[in-house]
Amino acid sequence: MKQMTRKELYMIIVLVFISIAIVIFPVIKAQRIYEYEEIDRYFQSIATQREMEKKDASFLRRCYPINPNEYQNVQIYGHKGAMEVEEFAIFQVDYANAEAIMQVCEKRISALKQSFAGYGTTQMETLEKALVKQYGIVILCVIGNDAEALLKEMENAL
Amino acid sequence: MSFTSLSFLFYFLPIALFAYAICPKPLKKAWLIIVSLLFYGWMEPMNVLYLSGLILYAYLGGIFIQNGTSWKIKKLRTWIICGFLIFLLLYFKYAQGVYDALLALFQQEFQVSAWLMPLGSSFILFQMLSYFIDIANDRCEKPSFSDCALYVSFFPKLLMGPIMPYHRFQQENQLCALSWNGIENGVKRFTLGLAQKVILADSFALLYSALSHDFSTLGSWLSSFAYTFELFFDFAGYTNMAIGTAMMFGYYLTENFKHPYRALSARDFWRRWHISLSTWFRDYVYIPLGGNRVSLLKHIGNILIVWLLTGIWHGNSFNFVLWGLYYGILILIEVFLPQRFHLPKQLSRLITFLIVNFGWVIFARSDLSEIYHQLQAMFGFNDVWVSAQSISYLYSSIGLFILAGFIVFMPVERWFQVLINRYSQSEFIIYTCLLVTAIAYLLASQYQSFLYFQF
Structure with a gap:
């Protein structure tokens, strides 16, 4: 310790500060910009693996009653069978409309819950795990048993 | 940014390469460092600060070790500087698991997404460890700031390696020059x-x-x-x-x-x-x-330690430990079992x-x-x-x-x-x-x- 100069002492202080910063930087997650196409591509691959199909405009109108002016892009993936509730809906929106779209997604989940309440135990379990989340200008409605894991994986992957 | 993204293939790489080619020689390294920071921070801007922090830590840590007046002091300083990197690696890999376990133990539901390991950290931190050890062992010359920064951040090897020790990176790239070939x-x-x-x-x-x-x-x-x-x-x-x-x-x-x-x-x-x-x-x-x-026992221990660490390096779930031990045992069998016949x-x-x-x-x-x-x-x-x-x-x-x-x-x-x-x-x-x-x-x-x- 005797050999330590003042310069080295400063260096140690700087090193300690840098160390603290290195630990903290990854914790402070920046508000990153997610691209709609990227998220869609990600969920498209998941949907293909799970043999889900792209839903058409009539499905959108029936299940997500939204004014077309309120979103720029939309893609919905679901199963053919009416008894399977797994579904991914991806909306590209303006910030101003984000809240409205999120409400519609929540309503969709509530509507499904109402239709399966009382008899569809597995469907209800899946619906309980559904998530609606905003990623910048993208709103995601993920209905699936592994909704949370899927979103986490997507955050890591993109 | 990923090598397979269209933005990398059609914009990032051609622009970076063209600018590098026309860049005056003294500025080439600086340009590569800037490009590497951009590459790392493309999707998560906070990563730029993280990588810059690591570069500074590597440079100052290297000087701190090199300034040690005796081998004993150098060794102590290397342990301290490398100890933080090992802590960082464990922190990124295990903190979330420990946190989740504590929440489950106390039946709490409070969640934070705090411990997301920045991409490629295992590779970057291992290269930095080799850098500090090489400096302590006088295996390389005193690095300049640009050499150190480029070694830590060089974008082709940033996310998934190859993990190249500093002395090799320096030796192999002393005369590096852009060429058509x-x-x-x-x-x-x-x-x-x-x-x-x-x-x-x-x-x-x-x-x-x-x-x-x-x-x-x-x-x-x-x-x-x-x-x-x-x-x-x-x-x-x-x-x-x-x-x-x-x-x-x-x-x-x-x-x-x-x-x-x-x-x-x-x-x-x-x-x-x-x-x-x-x-x-x-x-x-x-x-x-x-x-x-x-001794024989210590040799067996050394092999098992290396393979256990190899497993742990890959991830925080138990299957990686098991996988590491699987190879540890296979290699022990190979090393110590007399080979009487050849297949x-x-x-x-x-x-x-x-x-x-x-x-x-x-x-x-x-x-x-x-x-x-x-x-x-x-x-x-x-x-x-x-x-x-x-x-x-x-x-x-x-x-x-x-x-x-x-x-x-x-x-x-x-x-x-x-x-x-x-x-x-x-x-x-x-x-x-x-x-x-x-x-x-x-x-x-x-x-x-x-x-x-x-x-």
């Missing part, structure tokens, strides 16, 4: 890697995800082979792209693969698979522990391939019960031998398996060289076809991340 070879190598990733690895990825929960005997074997090939083409493809990109900028990166599935034993496999990681563990852990020049080469190759394949079953699944189910099914201890799904995937993917097997097991490179020597124009045609096909696949296919990104 380098660009041409780099583009060829990059094309090869891109094709391996998007044509082969991604096809196997889809097959694996479709069959990963088919626990019939046929389904389990198919899914295990699919993962074995996926992992190889994914990682080797990335490495080829990394080496190719570095070549374009006039830099050399160490090789990471040498036909691993043609290995004759488990030990031979690790001389061919992820060479940079196994060399790192040999040089910075196994040899400093005494290697094989110690024919092809049979040794087949047995080693199957051993590696079982290893990947452990590696691929974090759920231990799934590992058990798959291995049980593979050995036929299952009620279902063949499922309709596995039969249909066998028919649809048999061509893919044959192609992969041909590339992996046959000396394709040698044949390719013979073909080029005979018909010089064929090289250009083959690489152009590969590049066009790979880009077509890239445009048409769905997103597939690199498997080793998670580490």
Whole structure:
């Protein structure tokens, strides 16, 4: 310790500060910009693996009653069978409309819950795990048993 | 940013390379550092601060170690500086698990997404450890700030290696210079890697995800082979792209693969698979522990420690520990069991391939019960031998398996060289076809991340 100069002492202080910063930087997650196409591509691959199909405009109108002016892009993936509730809906929106779209997604989940309440135990379990989340200008409605894991994986992957 | 993203291929790489070419010589390194920071921070701007912090830490830490007046002081300082990096690695890999366990223990529901490991941290931190140890051992000259910054941040090796020790990076790149020859070879190598990733690895990825929960005997074997090939083409493809990109900028990166599935034993496999990681563990852990020049018990301990650490390096779930120990035990058997008879080469190759394949079953699944189910099914201890799904995937993917097997097991490179020597124009045609096909696949296919990104 005797050999330590003042310069080295400063260096140690700087090193300690840098160390603290290195630990903290990854914790402070920046508000990153997610691209709609990227998220869609990600969920498209998941949907293909799970043999889900792209839903058409009539499905959108029936299940997500939204004014077309309120979103720029939309893609919905679901199963053919009416008894399977797994579904991914991806909306590209303006910030101003984000809240409205999120409400519609929540309503969709509530509507499904109402239709399966009382008899569809597995469907209800899946619906309980559904998530609606905003990623910048993208709103995601993920209905699936592994909704949370899927979103986490997507955050890591993109 | 990923090597397989269109923005990298069509904007980032050409612009970075062109600017590098016209950049005055004294500014070339600075430009590469800026490009590397941009590459790392492309999707998560906070990563730029993280990487800048690591660069500063490496530079100041290096000086701090070098200023030690005696070997004892240098050693103490190296331990302190490296200790923080080891803590950081454990913090990123294990803090979330510990936090979740504590929440579960106290039945709390409060969640934060705090411990997300920045991409490539395991690779970056291991390179920094080698940098500090090389400095302490006087294996390299005093690095300038730009040398140190470029070593830590050089974008081709940033996310998935190869892990190149500092002294080698310095030695190999002392005379690095941009050349047409380098660009041409780099583009060829990059094309090869891109094709391996998007044509082969991604096809196997889809097959694996479709069959990963088919626990019939046929389904389990198919899914295990699919993962074995996926992992190889994914990682080797990335490495080829990394080496190719570095070549374009006039830099050399160490090789990471040498036909691993043609290995004759488990030990031979690790001389061919992820060479940079196994060399790192040999040089910075196994040899400093005494290697094989110690008592028998200590030698066994050294081997097990190295393999345990190799497993832990890969991730925080128990299957990686198990996978590390699996190889530790295999290598112990190989080292200490007297070899009285030699099997024919092809049979040794087949047995080693199957051993590696079982290893990947452990590696691929974090759920231990799934590992058990798959291995049980593979050995036929299952009620279902063949499922309709596995039969249909066998028919649809048999061509893919044959192609992969041909590339992996046959000396394709040698044949390719013979073909080029005979018909010089064929090289250009083959690489152009590969590049066009790979880009077509890239445009048409769905997103597939690199498997080793998670580490």
